[in-house]
Amino acid sequence: MLRAEKISKEFIRETKGTNRFAAVQETDFEISDGQLAVITGRSGSGKTTFLNMLAGLLTPTDGKVFLDGTDIYSLSDRELSRLRNQKTGFIPQGQTAIHSLSVAENILLPYTLYGEYSEDAEKYAYELMEKLDIINLKDVRPSELSGGETRRMAIARALIKKPQIIFADEPTGDLDDENTRTVFEFMKSISENGASVIVVTHETDSEKYADRVFRMNSGILSEK
């Protein structure tokens, strides 16, 4: 279970006048295993900042984030990194890939980082590539992929270790309607298998897959 207690994030602006602004105002959040939560909101409303804080990628200005009872920001960098590797999957916004590796190698990256490669992992990578329709691109370099293909590769990479919780930031940004539906159905099936899934998205259709729907408005999170 993931729980956030009174987390907020302020950034310093390098412009004249008010030099601090609150990207996310004090917020509590909780998601149980097997739930799919969707967070919608306008651009710049603080959705991504909020997601990054939950994922252990951005230290909150105030508040705490607990994963299975552990305050993740009290961990050392090594411990937090290991926790991210073992328990979380993250699908970032935009085109994200290690350009010197093939699609399959990119997907298996969470395993190879800690030398945990196994044939089962490879088998699962192929399975994910089949499901996401990128199996024929397994040996291709990311520079040769379209935006949608790169995004599907990032999804497979996030899911490869069958994480306990998945964070997805606009996972369908570059995808057409059919692929968008496939991805959300996929996310839904993963949550039904016991993982928590938090999706930040503009897709209004996404709400029909969600167990819980949140809206972020000027840094204030509210549940619909």
Next chain:
Amino acid sequence: MKLKKNLPLRNLLGRPVRTTVLVILTALLSVTFLCGTLVITSLRKGLGSLEARLGADIMVVPYEAATKSDLQNIVLQGNTGYFYMDNSRLEKIMKCDGIGQLSCQFFLASASSGCCSIPVQIIGFDPETDFTISPWIKKSGGGQLKDMDIVVGNDLNAFVGDTLKFYGVECHVAAKLDKTGTSFDTAVFTNENTIKKLIKSSVDLKMNSFTNIDPDKTVSCVLINAAEGYTPEEIINDINIHVKKVKAIQTKEMISGVSDSLSGVSDVTGILISAVWILGTVIFLLAFTMSVNERKKEFAILRVTGASRKKLASIVLQEAVITGITGSIIGIIIGLVIVIPFSSSIESALNLPFLIPDISRITEYAGISLIISSLTGAFAAGFSAFRISRIDTGLILRGDN
């Protein structure tokens, strides 16, 4: 699908242009350091060798030969030439106070015509009193020279057992000297009796510009070491005041020009090495900063998938070390190929004694070059990696940094 090569290596292979530029840059630093160090060391060793070969505090020569450049041309630059003075002056010199060791030398230049095998400077010495050449011959494995035996310098194309002809007189090569990096490498040495025969023969053949000299009553120069408690300056003053038609010169003074030139070359080379290294370090910092900035998203992905700051820094450092070692090795090979085979050309170009250090010293310099070239790259990479690893991954993903 397991990674066939580790991630840093894959990253380097995946960016061939960037990798090639970094390797070339490291090679440039390495070659500059190694060549510069080898040149300076070889020059210093050459000067040391020259000092050792001169082996005396004072050289007394006929006054007319004492214009510094003429003498230098023969002794330091390896030009062939000769001069003589009456040996009666030897007795007067010996009467001067403070003389510890004294020995005479005899010069003759062989000709390039049919009378001689090769045109070289021939230096004769008295084995009984000599204290400069005999120790050197002994060190090179040669023994006592018999009459008509000669010892050849290292650069001459003659070997032990060969027979060389000078002014119609056949001489037997008894030993070959070790390399000195000085003009002595192209000279021939022999004992007093042999050179007197050669001088007589050159006069008989009318090939000696001194037409009426008696080899038994002449010497070319006198080498002196000061006795304990006396300074060379005191003895020089004494000789120059009391012995006519000769000039006593301190050998240190004779090579002071070489020393000054060496110091100049060392300074310029040192400045050049420093400038290239400062420039190289700045370029390295820029290259790694640009590269790390360009790859920020990649580093964010590594962090997202579980790489710690330490692991991230280790990947960047490993890339730097791989390029550093590869570039350094290439630089070392280029440096050795430039300096060692072309040492004679460098010697001619600089017109200074040049003696390449031995293999262990070269290996030491190559090792130092490898370490500091690689460390410079690693330092620049480490600095960039440290900066990027301190930024919250979330900020990189948002593009706010």
